Amino acid sequence: MSQLALGILSTLAFxxxxxxxxxxxxxxxxxxxxxxxAFVLCVALAAVLNVPVLRTAVDHAGAGLAKLAVNLLxxxxxxxxxxxxxxxxxxAAARGRLRARSVLLGAASGVMVTAWLLAPEHVxxxxxxxxxxxxxxATVFVLAALGYQGYALALNLRSSATFSRASAxxxxxxxxxxLAVAQGALLCAAVAKISVALVQAATAADPAVLRPLNxxxxxLVFVGIVTAIVGVGYLAVTDMIAAIPVWRRHRRAYRRLSPxxxxxxxxxxxLALTRVPMSRLRDALGLRPxxxxxxxxxxxxxxxxxxxxxxxxxGVAEAAEAAGRAAGLSGTALEAAAQAALIxxxxxxxxxxxxxxxxxxxxxxxxxxxxxxxxxxxxxxxxLRDLWRRPPAAAMDLSRG
Numbered sequence: 001m002s003q004l005a006l007g008i009l010s011t012l013a014f015x016x017x018x019x020x021x022x023x024x025x026x027x028x029x030x031x032x033x034x035x036x037x038a039f040v041l042c043v044a045l046a047a048v049l050n051v052p053v054l055r056t057a058v059d060h061a062g063a064g065l066a067k068l069a070v071n072l073l074x075x076x077x078x079x080x081x082x083x084x085x086x087x088x089x090x091x092a093a094a095r096g097r098l099r100a101r102s103v104l105l106g107a108a109s110g111v112m113v114t115a116w117l118l119a120p121e122h123v124x125x126x127x128x129x130x131x132x133x134x135x136x137x138a139t140v141f142v143l144a145a146l147g148y149q150g151y152a153l154a155l156n157l158r159s160s161a162t163f164s165r166a167s168a169x170x171x172x173x174x175x176x177x178x179l180a181v182a183q184g185a186l187l188c189a190a191v192a193k194i195s196v197a198l199v200q201a202a203t204a205a206d207p208a209v210l211r212p213l214n215x216x217x218x219x220l221v222f223v224g225i226v227t228a229i230v231g232v233g234y235l236a237v238t239d240m241i242a243a244i245p246v247w248r249r250h251r252r253a254y255r256r257l258s259p260x261x262x263x264x265x266x267x268x269x270x271l272a273l274t275r276v277p278m279s280r281l282r283d284a285l286g287l288r289p290x291x292x293x294x295x296x297x298x299x300x301x302x303x304x305x306x307x308x309x310x311x312x313x314x315g316v317a318e319a320a321e322a323a324g325r326a327a328g329l330s331g332t333a334l335e336a337a338a339q340a341a342l343i344x345x346x347x348x349x350x351x352x353x354x355x356x357x358x359x360x361x362x363x364x365x366x367x368x369x370x371x372x373x374x375x376x377x378x379x380x381x382x383x384l385r386d387l388w389r390r391p392p393a394a395a396m397d398l399s400r401g
Contacts, residue, residue, distance in 0.1 A: 321334065
């Protein structure tokens with residue numbers, strides 16, 4: 001395979017590794033995701049071991065050791081891809097099924113290692129090379145490696161078809177179709193190489209005659225792996241694009257909540273949620289800090305509003321509502337203005353430690369879910385900010401009537 005092809009493959013593989021590392025970190029209990037992460041990691045390691053400098057360094061420990069490692073990694077790739085589809089279709093119940101299939105994986109790997117160890121040194125250096133095709137050790141090695149991969153890929157194609165039909169997400173269906181193309185290419189590659197190995201084992205065919213078929217095998221492998229990485233990354237990329245509007249909305253809301261949150265946090269600093277060390281590390285690495293901060297801020301604001309309960313003055317609430325009506329406010333704007341004035345007065349009372357003689361009920365206006373509740377708190381924060389920006393006399397008129 002050319003250096004350009006290896007460079008492209010390595011880059012795509014390690015981008016996939018980074019993406020899956022983040023996803024697995026976020027959801028370590030997701031079995032299909034863990035299997036896919038292991039698949040992409042094996043692809044990346046196999047690509048790296050094909051880089052000439054690293055291959056030479058590994059081969060210093062034993063001729064052909066890099067080739068053996070690459071072939072074992074490709075067998076693992078087939079297994080983990082099979083695990084991904086099996087988990088996706090059967091869930092946690094797939095554990096038993098995969099344990100049984102791992103026995104075949106172990107058997108194939110054992111045959112490969114044994115054949116490689118027993119082979120002459122020149123065969124160990126390149127067991128799949130056409131020049132070594134007449135050696136029985138090379139034949140057994142190729143049949144074990146490609147036979148297992150063909151078995152796993154055939155199962156994958158069946159499982160991916162089932163999973164694709166069951167999926168309601170168009171992006172996932174498209175990603176699975178790309179993966180199906182990749183697996184079809186890899187399965188054709190396995191069949192091509194097995195055919196080459198069997199022909200060389202059974203006849204004394206000139207390697208030059210079989211070279212076009214062997215070359216097609218190499219390119220089918222390249223196309224299959226690149227297409228597989230594209231298919232794996234497609235869903236992640238589309239999810240990231242779809243998440244951008246949500247991220248921007250949460251970022252704007254986080255900033256707009258600042259006036260209300262800052263005031264409540266100053267009054268009740270103990271209500272700040274404590275982050276666990278792993279959360280701090282994730283935030284430091286930039287993993288979802290905007291969403292995390294947004295949700296934390298909404299919860300802390302709600303806790304602070306509840307803690308202000310003894311300081312809400314019924315007279316202030318009634319006066320603020322009357323002042324708002326007089327100013328031409330109605331509906332949601334009127335309710336936000338009245339609650340902002342009520343909270344502002346409660347914060348002043350809290351600072352003086354002066355509970356209300358006739359407490360007003362705790363403001364409970366919000367929504368049925370966190371997003372709609374946050375939208376209300378954003379409006380309340382904006383109103384409170386505007387209230388504090390008014391001249392002192394005007395602000396006092398609104399809060400006290």
